Amino acid sequence: MAYNFKAGTLSTNGLVVTLGVTAEKELGLIQINNANDWINRLNKNSYTTGPTGAWKSEWLSVYRYLTYTDTGTCFIGGTGSTGSYTSYSLTNTPLHNTALVDMDVVFDAGNTFSAGAAKNIAQSRQDCIALIGNKSDLTSITSTYVTSGGITNDFGITANNSEFTSFIAGRRQLDLKTIYAAWKSEYIITNFSADVAGVMAKNSYLTDISTVIAGIGSTKTINNVINLTQQLSDTDALNLNNNNINPVRQFAGLGTYLMGNKTFKNDTTSALNSLSVTLTINYIKRNLRTILSEYLFAPNNATTRNAVSSRVNSFLNNLYIFSPAGGSSYSVICDSTNNTTASTDLVVDVQLTLATAVTTITLNIVNSEDLTTITSYTVR
Numbered sequence: 001m002a003y004n005f006k007a008g009t010l011s012t013n014g015l016v017v018t019l020g021v022t023a024e025k026e027l028g029l030i031q032i033n034n035a036n037d038w039i040n041r042l043n044k045n046s047y048t049t050g051p052t053g054a055w056k057s058e059w060l061s062v063y064r065y066l067t068y069t070d071t072g073t074c075f076i077g078g079t080g081s082t083g084s085y086t087s088y089s090l091t092n093t094p095l096h097n098t099a100l101v102d103m104d105v106v107f108d109a110g111n112t113f114s115a116g117a118a119k120n121i122a123q124s125r126q127d128c129i130a131l132i133g134n135k136s137d138l139t140s141i142t143s144t145y146v147t148s149g150g151i152t153n154d155f156g157i158t159a160n161n162s163e164f165t166s167f168i169a170g171r172r173q174l175d176l177k178t179i180y181a182a183w184k185s186e187y188i189i190t191n192f193s194a195d196v197a198g199v200m201a202k203n204s205y206l207t208d209i210s211t212v213i214a215g216i217g218s219t220k221t222i223n224n225v226i227n228l229t230q231q232l233s234d235t236d237a238l239n240l241n242n243n244n245i246n247p248v249r250q251f252a253g254l255g256t257y258l259m260g261n262k263t264f265k266n267d268t269t270s271a272l273n274s275l276s277v278t279l280t281i282n283y284i285k286r287n288l289r290t291i292l293s294e295y296l297f298a299p300n301n302a303t304t305r306n307a308v309s310s311r312v313n314s315f316l317n318n319l320y321i322f323s324p325a326g327g328s329s330y331s332v333i334c335d336s337t338n339n340t341t342a343s344t345d346l347v348v349d350v351q352l353t354l355a356t357a358v359t360t361i362t363l364n365i366v367n368s369e370d371l372t373t374i375t376s377y378t379v380r
Contacts, residue, residue: 016078028078072201133191170248
């Protein structure tokens with residue numbers, strides 16, 4: 001079933017103050033549901049020739065996300081030196097508040113503080129993923145890229161072992177005139193964080209949240225790429241993947257794709273090392289929290305436990321990933337075996353076995369006469 005994917009980004013350059021109405025400025029939060037609504041914000045505020053000033057790149061990041069689908073929602077959180085929401089800091093914004101807004105991902109807008117804020121939001125909430133792109137062309141991409149300081153230098157934040165952060169390696173040149181006709185012809189360099197969130201939103205609408213993998217799902221292409229500022233080699237892509245960084249690559253005649261599916265968990269034995277798995281688990285966590293909240297103060301008896309089990313089973317059973325084609329499985333236990341008559345706590349144990357996605361394909365061509373390998377090539 002189609003899913004309304006939710007993404008957020010934090011403005012540190014006054015985007016909420018510039019384009020928000022009074023109530024949004026006071027709250028420090030704007031909600032935008034499609035690209036046309038976002039353009040209309042400019043026109044209503046007399047920016048008919050496009051965004052200007054410090055908030056220009058932030059506006060473009062939101063716009064790029066919204067252009068992939070008409071069903072994805074974008075939340076813009078506010079912080080900065082002007083406006084009535086200045087009590088918020090980079091570690092305490094509306095996007096940090098799980099009771100105020102649900103999010104699947106939070107992406108950086110490519111400016112100072114944005115990447116660190118995205119990481120902080122996701123790590124604080126622990127129910128969404130921060131998508132963070134590199135701010136400059138990558139250098140010295142070796143097998144020890146992360147330990148040599150690549151994250152700090154090129155992505156703008158200190159590395160941490162976390163399933164709530166996903167690094168996107170790639171920057172591209174973008175022609176503004178092809179995106180918004182009223183602007184003068186101009187090229188800019190931007191990272192892919194918003195685009196990856198947009199591809200996720202597109203895939204979630206076409207299929208189901210549990211099948212969403214940027215660059216691998218029903219639609220793969222990253223849009224409006226004039227050219228990449230840095231073409232990654234096969235070796236570069238391998239080294240980045242080995243360091244839990246997702247490379248973006250461009251293929252002649254095919255398009256531009258995210259060639260990775262990793263968080264920065266840094267644990268190859270953990271399923272949370274996979275972006276698609278963590279995204280699905282976060283979605284499950286948010287929904288199960290909502291379901292269970294309905295049973296607060298209910299008696300811990302067989303009737304309540306049966307009702308809870310039925311609701312949880314029904315929700316999980318409707319996810320594609322738990323269908324035969326999805327290849328995953330689950331079990332729900334909420335009965336007398338994990339709930340005692342002496343306890344007022346209702347205990348629900350959910351066990352998940354989640355299939356991971358294919359992210360590399362190796363082609364071996366062998367001479368059948370002498371079994372020698374003619375060629376071997378890995379697509380990643």
